[in-house]
Each structure stands twice: as structure tokens, then as C-alpha cells.
Amino acid sequence: SMLEKDLRKAIKGEELHLNYQPQFDLETKKIVGLEALLRWNHPTYGPISPGEFIPLAEETNLILPLGKWVLEQACQQNKKWQDEGYEPFRIAVNVSVKQLQQFDFVSSVSQILQKTGLNPKYLELEITESILQDLACLKHSIKKLRALGVSIAIDDFGTGYSSLSVLYQLPINSLKIDQSFVRNLNSTNRTSAIIKTIIDMGRNLDFYVVAEGIEYEDQASFLCKNHCHIGQGYYFSHPLSSHEVQKMLVKRH
Ligand code: G
Numbered sequence: 001s002m003l004e005k006d007l008r009k010a011i012k013g014e015e016l017h018l019n020y021q022p023q024f025d026l027e028t029k030k031i032v033g034l035e036a037l038l039r040w041n042h043p044t045y046g047p048i049s050p051g052e053f054i055p056l057a058e059e060t061n062l063i064l065p066l067g068k069w070v071l072e073q074a075c076q077q078n079k080k081w082q083d084e085g086y087e088p089f090r091i092a093v094n095v096s097v098k099q100l101q102q103f104d105f106v107s108s109v110s111q112i113l114q115k116t117g118l119n120p121k122y123l124e125l126e127i128t129e130s131i132l133q134d135l136a137c138l139k140h141s142i143k144k145l146r147a148l149g150v151s152i153a154i155d156d157f158g159t160g161y162s163s164l165s166v167l168y169q170l171p172i173n174s175l176k177i178d179q180s181f182v183r184n185l186n187s188t189n190r191t192s193a194i195i196k197t198i199i200d201m202g203r204n205l206d207f208y209v210v211a212e213g214i215e216y217e218d219q220a221s222f223l224c225k226n227h228c229h230i231g232q233g234y235y236f237s238h239p240l241s242s243h244e245v246q247k248m249l250v251k252r253h
């Protein structure tokens with residue numbers, strides 16, 4: 001398709017960039033991480049959402065070069081902030097199942113870490129819950145990534161198919177509660193019961209629990225009161241350009 005051809009060109013050119021959405025410790029209100037979010041500014045159509053072009057990139061395998069580009073950009077930018085003397089934090093990068101299924105995925109992550117000089121403990125990979133259906137073959141890669149020192153988050157948690165047994169079999173670090181739960185928090189008691197249950201379960205399994213899509217103060221305070229560790233959403237900050245991020249970072253003294 002035309003869009004596919006354009007995306008191929010975009011990967012080589014200057015049309016792609018990353019935005020970064022801050023993640024806050026809900027108790028201390030300090031920045032503890034940033035999620036890298038891909039943006040495509042098409043020369044004629046303007047901004048195209050990753051929700052539209054990521055599925056296309058997955059179908060055409062363009063996600064492989066694209067995913068590598070995202071990983072390298074994110075690691076490079078995070079290392080740069082650290083070198084400039086800002087307090088270090090983790091950067092989270094979304095990874096598609098197609099990428100994880102590549103036999104050389106772990107070694108390409110390792111190469112990118114070496115090339116950029118980023119300490120692996122400052123990289124987190126976000127994997128959507130739905131891919132855990134393919135558990136057997138991914139378990140091995142996830143274990144190797146952990147052995148490298150990289151963290152693993154389960155994204156959109158609560159919407160996919162993972163059984164509880166999957167959660168204790170996988171060496172993951174965090175659960176990201178899907179935005180839909182936070183969005184419906186006020187409308188039903190059931191949603192708040194589900195959120196509390198996910199937080200308790202996550203904490204009991206020693207995971208960090210992250211809530212996404214927080215838009216209102218009462219959502220943030222509900223999550224904080226119920227001991228969710230980390231919050232992300234428009235209430236705290238929209239995704240920002242690297243320049244905007246830098247303005248809110250704190251120098252080490
Ligand atoms: O940033 P935004 O809400 O528009 O993102 C829409 C969707 O695209 C989200 O599901 C998000 O996880 C996904 N996405 C954003 N950036 C990337 C990326 O670099 N790689 C992958 N695989 N998905 C991404």
C-alpha cells in the first residue's frame with residue numbers, strides 16, 4: 001500500500017520521533033520513569049497515530065527495523081540525560097510480539113545497550129498481555145532479557161488472556177493496569193474492586209503496579225490510597241518532547 005511505502009521511507013528519513021510520558025511515584029510524586037511513545041509526522045497527512053501504523057508495521061514486518069530504531073533512540077536519549085547530570089530513571093519501550101519472536105531479539109537488545117552505553121537497569125520493555133498466549137516460546141526470551149538486567153512490564157493488564165499461573169511463571173517486574181479500568185473507576189463499584197484486586201495481587205507477587213490513563217485527581221488519590229506504586233496519565237503529564245522532558249528533570253547534586 002501507499003502507507004506502507006511511506007512508512008518505509010519514514011524509517012529512513014526524519015519523519016519519526018519519540019515522545020516521552022512521565023511516570024510518577026504515587027506517594028512521593030517524583031518522576032521514576034518515562035514511557036517512550038512513537039510519533040510519525042507524515043509529510044502530507046500530518047501526524048499519524050501509532051494505533052494506526054503499528055498494526056500495518058506488524059503485518060509487513062517493518063516493525064522489526066522500526067522497533068530497533070525506537071529502542072536505540074530511547075536508550076541513547078536516556079543515556080544522554082544521565083550524562084548531562086540529571087537524576088537517572090528508567091525508560092519504558094513498547095515491544096511488539098513480532099520483535100520478541102525473532103531469534104536474535106535478545107542479542108539485538110544487548111547490542112543496543114552496548115552501543116549506547118545505557119545501564120540495562122534503566123531499560124524496561126513493555127509487552128502486551130495478549131501475547132502471553134504464546135507463552136512457551138516467549139518465556140525463554142523474557143528470562144534471557146532479565147538475565148541481561150532489563151526489566152519487563154506487562155502492558156494493558158486485565159484485558160488479555162493471561163491466567164494467574166502465567167504471572168508467577170514469568171520473571172516480570174511490573175503490571176500496568178489497563179487504562180479502561182481507571183477510566184471507569186467512578187462509574188461502578190465493580191471497577192474499583194477489580195483495581196484493588198489487581199494491586200493486591202501484584203504487590204503480593206512482588207511486582208510494581210502501574211496505573212495508566214489517570215486523568216483526574218480523585219483517580220490518583222484512589223490509586224494512592226490503595227497502594228498502587230506508580231501513576232501515568234494526562235492528570236500528571238501528557239507525552240512530552242525530549243526538550244519538554246528536560247525542563248522538568250532534576251540535576252543530581
Ligand atoms: O501514544 P499513543 O496512545 O497514541 O499509542 C497508541 C498505541 O501505540 C499504544 O497501544 C502504544 O502502546 C502503541 N505504541 C506507541 N509507541 C510504540 C512503539 O514504539 N512500539 C510499539 N510496538 N507500540 C507503540
Ligand code: G
Binds near residue numbers: 155214215233235239
Ligand atoms: O498501550 P499503551 O499503554 O502503551 O498506550 C499508551 C497510550 O495511552 C499512549 O498513546 C498515550 O498517549 C495514551 N495516554 C496516556 N495517558 C493517557 C490519559 O490519561 N488518557 C488517555 N485517554 N490516553 C492516555
Ligand code: MN
Binds near residue numbers: 035094126155
Ligand atoms: Mn505501553
Ligand code: NA
Binds near residue numbers: 178179
Ligand atoms: Na497500556
